[in-house]
Amino acid sequence: MKVAHPRCARGSSPLLAGVALLAGxxxxxSSAQSPEPPPLIAQGCIGCHGQxxxxxxxxxxxxxxxxxxxxxxxxxxxxxxxxATIMDRVATGYTDxxxxxLADYFSKLK
Amino acid sequence: MTGSRTGIxxxxxxxxxxxxxxxxxxxxxxxxxxxxxxxxxxxxxASAARFARVQYPQLDVTxxxxxxxxxxxxxxxxxxxxxxxLPQITHAYxxxxxxxxxxxxxxxxxxDPSARTVHLAGGQSIAYDKLxxxxxxxxxxxxxxxxxxxxxxxxxxxxxxxxxxxxxxxRRQLEEMPDGGVVGLAIPxxxxxCPPGPYERISMVASYxxxxxxxxxxxxxxxxxxxxxxxxxxxxxxxxYGDMVEWxxxxxxxxxxxxxxxxxxxxxxxxxxHKVDVGNVIPPQSAARIAIDAGLTNESGWVPVNTRxxxxxxxxxxxxxxxxxxxxxxxxxxxxxxxxxxxxxxxxxxxxEGKPVPADPIYYNTCFSHVGDDYGISVINIFRPxxxxxxxxxxxxxxxxxxxxxxxxxxxxxLHADTWYASITQDAFS
Numbered sequence: 022m023k024v025a026h027p028r029c030a031r032g033s034s035p036l037l038a039g040v041a042l043l044a045g046x047x048x049x050x051s052s053a054q055s056p057e058p059p060p061l062i063a064q065g066c067i068g069c070h071g072q073x074x075x076x077x078x079x080x081x082x083x084x085x086x087x088x089x090x091x092x093x094x095x096x097x098x099x100x101x102x103x104x105a106t107i108m109d110r111v112a113t114g115y116t117d118x119x120x121x122x123l124a125d126y127f128s129k130l131k
Numbered sequence: 132m133t134g135s136r137t138g139i140x141x142x143x144x145x146x147x148x149x150x151x152x153x154x155x156x157x158x159x160x161x162x163x164x165x166x167x168x169x170x171x172x173x174x175x176x177a178s179a180a181r182f183a184r185v186q187y188p189q190l191d192v193t194x195x196x197x198x199x200x201x202x203x204x205x206x207x208x209x210x211x212x213x214x215x216x217l218p219q220i221t222h223a224y225x226x227x228x229x230x231x232x233x234x235x236x237x238x239x240x241x242x243d244p245s246a247r248t249v250h251l252a253g254g255q256s257i258a259y260d261k262l263x264x265x266x267x268x269x270x271x272x273x274x275x276x277x278x279x280x281x282x283x284x285x286x287x288x289x290x291x292x293x294x295x296x297x298x299x300x301x302r303r304q305l306e307e308m309p310d311g312g313v314v315g316l317a318i319p320x321x322x323x324x325c326p327p328g329p330y331e332r333i334s335m336v337a338s339y340x341x342x343x344x345x346x347x348x349x350x351x352x353x354x355x356x357x358x359x360x361x362x363x364x365x366x367x368x369x370x371x372y373g374d375m376v377e378w379x380x381x382x383x384x385x386x387x388x389x390x391x392x393x394x395x396x397x398x399x400x401x402x403x404x405h406k407v408d409v410g411n412v413i414p415p416q417s418a419a420r421i422a423i424d425a426g427l428t429n430e431s432g433w434v435p436v437n438t439r440x441x442x443x444x445x446x447x448x449x450x451x452x453x454x455x456x457x458x459x460x461x462x463x464x465x466x467x468x469x470x471x472x473x474x475x476x477x478x479x480x481x482x483x484e485g486k487p488v489p490a491d492p493i494y495y496n497t498c499f500s501h502v503g504d505d506y507g508i509s510v511i512n513i514f515r516p517x518x519x520x521x522x523x524x525x526x527x528x529x530x531x532x533x534x535x536x537x538x539x540x541x542x543x544x545x546l547h548a549d550t551w552y553a554s555i556t557q558d559a560f561s
Contacts, residue, residue, distance in 0.1 A: 061477060061492060061493075062491075062492070062493045064470055064495075065495025065513075066495075067554060067555075068466050068469060068497065068551060068554055068558065069497065069547065069550060069551045069554055069555075070554070071554040071557070072558060076550075077550045077553055078547070079543055079546040079550055080550040080551075106540055106543045106544055107497065107509065107547060110526035110527045111526055112526075113513075113526055114511070114512075114526050115493070
């Protein structure tokens with residue numbers, strides 16, 4: 022499903038906005054039910070990484086990020102093995118279980 | 132939210148509420164849907180309203196906010212540096228309206244927690260099943276002797292976004308100040324809205340003065356001995372502005388206790404009088420009036436809340452978020468208002484459906500500050516609720532070091548801050 026770019030959602034019709042919202046949520050196996058909402062802990066990420074992880078400016082897109090790579094890079098940030106301006110400090114604050122949840126969620130976004 | 136007194140006492144409110152209920156079909160209840168009402172259209176309230184429409188479309192969502200657009204305090208300091216204009220930090224509510232938020236353009240003046248109604252300035256009453264109260268701060272007029280509401284026309288505070296008049300006034304005063312003048316700041320003790328804000332303001336004023344009036348000085352009189360990201364700020368001021376900035380801590384008689392509007396003097400605790408050409412008073416603060424009048428605050432002047440649901444300890448069904456809360460060590464910031472808004476709405480929705488409150492929430496904050504052009508710094512905190520408060524996992528501050536080593540770090544952080552601003556305002560208003 023084509024995602025309306027979050028910035029284009031401003032001023033768009035309610036229908037397009039609805040499409041963007043659905044695409045931003047985790048898809049559920051049953052098409053008859055509404056999609057599962059994103060995990061609440063992912064909300065802290067959107068302040069910088071944007072709605073549905075689309076990124077912007079100098080902040081990378083994390084929507085569609087490979088799940089295993091996400092987890093490995095998070096560990097590298099946490100262990101100060103990967104150059105970072107911000108993420109090494111963010112990475113210290115989440116548990117492994119939370120990181121796995123975030124990795125699952127963002128990997129499924131377009 | 133409105134900070135003005137309305138003269139409504141608790142006794143007269145009861146009578147008025149009864150009269151309103153009889154006189155007018157004032158509620159906006161959609162048949163059969165649970166009613167989530169949000170008071171305050173700032174970072175907390177707008178984020179809450181938008182999130183509620185996205186995640187819980189079964190809820191009827193009303194936003195009570197008298198203004199038709201929101202001017203952010205974040206990035207207001209960049210107006211002082213000449214790097215932003217007011218329209219660039221102004222956000223309309225039509226995005227929320229398009230999402231199905233019912234925007235009631237009136238001021239909430241009182242809440243009746245037992246009747247679960249919000250009373251509006253125009254006389255209407257709005258009933259709620261759950262209330263998200265995000266009213267922001269009120270200024271404690273008279274907390275500094277001589278600094279009443281009228282004094283803000285001489286010494287602007289520019290600490291409430293409101294209609295942009297205050298930040299515009301402060302910028303104009305800086306433009307009109309001759310070279311060699313003194314810009315004075317009076318900085319309050321903790322807790323106050325936006326802990327690094329006054330120091331970003333110093334930085335942005337310095338940035339302007341260095342280019343336009345390089346002989347000028349900044350005198351920062353602080354009621355504290357330490358401040359957020361202090362090492363980084365002071366390194367930056369020295370590196371970029373030489374000795375333009377003088378910061379006076381509490382222990383060196385930094386606390387301003389009186390202002391003289393006519394003489395343009397800031398007087399500190401031990402009687403020292405500091406003449407200023409431009410004066411910015413950041414006054415002591417409390418939760419907004421509406422929260423105090425509803426009986427939600429304690430002796431601190433802020434609202435104590437349940438750390439997992441943000442329900443006011445003093446009133447069920449009212450979830451209080453943002454700067455009005457007593458939530459130390461969480462800073463009073465737009466990012467915290469935004470992330471806690473999600474948990475508050477989720478908790479309210481869960482209660483309405485008889486489901487458990489979402490467990491193990493995270494309240495996230497990155498606080499960016501601009502120290503100069505291409506020079507940004509940040510502090511990161513990840514908070515989690517405990518039974519008694521909020522536990523901080525500090526991510527830490529930006530690395531220190533001279534520009535020769537840190538130029539790219541500072542440059543990127545300034546740009547990340549710009550993206551943060553765009554992302555978070557989209558998350559609140561689009």
